[in-house]
Amino acid sequence: MTQTSIGEEKVELDEPPSAMVEDVKGIYIDPEQSSYEEIAGIVPNKDDSQMLCSTFRSWLIGISLTVLATIVSQYFRHGEKVYEIPSVLLWLLAFLLGKILMKCLPQKNFQIRRWNLSLNSEIFTIKEHVVICMMIRVATSYIYTNDIVVVHQTDFNQKTSYGLGLFFIISSQLMGYEIAELDSTGLKDLWSHMES
16 A cells, blocks of 8 residues: 555555556557547548438539628628628528428439439438538628728729629639649648658
């Protein structure tokens, strides 16, 4: 028996503290598993390749909510009161619509050339919901180059053609995505060198 003191209290241990540390060293902790039990119970850390993500239902809901969010956020952005639809609300609405369409859409399959397509692919999966949430997230983020076009027209009284404004906004967005891709490629290379 070993005696050790914690504060003013003396505690008797069956083993010396160094033996306890050796016991803990043998425990393997999976680094990919979530440390929160709630998340680990709902979202698996292994990919199920049989689960569908790019379905008619996910594209219908995703594009519909993307158009709605974009119109509302861009139209009401320049008024006295700014109205926005929070993306979390749209995520919840997407989940609800996915469950409704799962029950309402027919199970009919049709073929276009060599592809066999279905309107309803049975259950609404978490991958479909993630695809929809990514579409909504991109749509609800504000496009700052839009302000340049608006200020150019309102403050400087210079008309910008619709095509020029559209291509200016799209080109700035694509440059942002390209910079993100270049950065991720560099990070992947850096990460692979750190592992070896």
